Amino acid sequence: VAGPVTMKDVAARVGVTAATVSMALAGHGRISEATRTAVREAADELGYVPSSAGRALRSRRADAIALIVPHSSAHVFGHLYFMHVLTGMSSVANARDAQVIVSTNADTVSGGAAYARVLRSGAADGVLVTSAAVGDPHVRALVESGLPAVLIGNHPDLPDAVCVGIDDVAASADITAHLLAVHGRRRLLHVSGPLDHQTGIDRRAGFLAAAERAGAASADVVEGDLAEPSGARAIAEQLERGPFAYDGVVFANDDMAVGGLRALRTAGVDVPGRVSVVGFDDFGLARVVEPPITTVAVPAERMAAVAAERLFELIDGRSVHGRTRLPVTLVVRRSCGCT
Amino acid sequence: VAGPVTMKDVAARVGVTAATVSMALAGHGRISEATRTAVREAADELGYVPSSAGRALRSRRADAIALIVPHSSAHVFGHLYFMHVLTGMSSVANARDAQVIVSTNADTVSGGAAYARVLRSGAADGVLVTSAAVGDPHVRALVESGLPAVLIGNHPDLPDAVCVGIDDVAASADITAHLLAVHGRRRLLHVSGPLDHQTGIDRRAGFLAAAERAGAASADVVEGDLAEPSGARAIAEQLERGPFAYDGVVFANDDMAVGGLRALRTAGVDVPGRVSVVGFDDFGLARVVEPPITTVAVPAERMAAVAAERLFELIDGRSVHGRTRLPVTLVVRRSCGCT
DNA sequence: CTGAAAGCGCTTACAG
């Protein structure tokens, strides 16, 4: 026998029509109990698996959702974040018997971004978008198109977008306040993320607000790119000007904090003795370095799971409220001076 | 207008039949140059995107490949390994305009594993399987089914399988020999991976072979599970029996090495002064801890890319030779005592 | 060389 088992094969075996098989397998009430079990048995025996193409073509449903990662940001964000997102998304998709498609190519050719291809072709019923830059025209077009889409992260410039994120401003302010209030730090440096991303903007804003509220002696900002070397570079640049002028550094993520930490220690600056260091994310790195880094635990897996739930609601045609904010946790370790 | 733009819409615009549009867009020679450009323009103007379901149903090709991850996603996704695999796989798939599907649920219900569902349903044209256990009956059935599949890793028990891997035995022997020959270590401990996986078996075999060749004073083996805590546990168990009896520990991966390293340092054992430590993988962790861990760099991204190439060859009906072995690199850092 | 039909596998609206 060649080719996969089709509904017709099952129908022939039982002596009914393909339509009956379809309804029997769907549990449709109009098929008699006897026929239903006969069909199920025949399907099992033959190893029948429904054709996803046939089903999708007819029902206009792919039973798949896609994760879109704009190419520009694929570099910017650490790999571990992505895995957490994929895990959260997969668990929800699995529960709905939906496939997960990963679209990593930005593909700006012919004005259509990756999401357009995957959605308009019907390969996916909806998309999760992560790490989108502020003002990305493709993302704006997607949101305005009304196609099912949920953004992970905050997009205040897109009032109609369905978003799932955290309060980056508050979280960044909290961890900054920890340095100021608990450890008595006064001269702070912030190594920010890219400022064309909302997380970069918000974490910087939180840092500045906390510093101002506490009357910090200084609160400077240097822009990084979230990759480890950029944290080291930010510190190295300060060290070139003479003795390190700060007693606390707030990095916008853990990768940069790891790089900065190493640069400080290499230069003989005692962390946390003389300088407190904190990061952001807690996707795995912060816990294993020496000293372990105090950071904000971002619930990436949960964010993605919630985003996927919202996405399925959208796909099912239910109306979904705009913004969900998940709580974060301050994870105190030793790099700030605690314990 | 409701619903997506279809081939018929494009045909109507140009004043031809849908069949002509299909052939024009496919670049079929029989369509005149004039018609072809007219069709292309109309398609662009209308924003036509081919229906993946329609195309798949007709051409019996999904233009998608799937990554199958047999174990529970939570543990497996903690590993950066999968990020590398996804990256390598995606780059090849993108070049062929194919989607990437991630199947994480083991789904042994009704005798059909995840790969069967995704392949038999036609949702994917072929699958990449990673981290399969030795003797996994689903994997064996997959290989024997003749469906397009490539395994990442070595499967000597499946002679017909198409595999892409590294020489774990040789690599493990090399790094073990480094401890023996360069650092003069004599009493070695190996913390292995699970021994129902070929990498666990092979890395242990390499360790034992190197130890025997060099006439090591001892070469003991403890089985771990590749997760960080199990490395710490393996060391802790040794320490409970009294002073640490080994002067070199070969961990089967970096995660366990990080855990073991911390356990040794917490107990006041000098690494690398008194004990040399090495890992395996180099997916990101080994470089950032203190001291940085000497390890074997596994080219996971390249393995996945090569595996995806092989997979597309299989899908295209070309015959593919069984086994590909990629070279690895010994990455010397400080945990062994170098530098 | 070109037009139009057949059919991939499925589900549902329709006729009996």
Place this chain on the structure above:
DNA sequence: CTGAAAGCGCTTACAG
């Protein structure tokens, strides 16, 4: 209540 047809969007084999 049940059988059989129609049609989702596409591509290719066939007739003209």
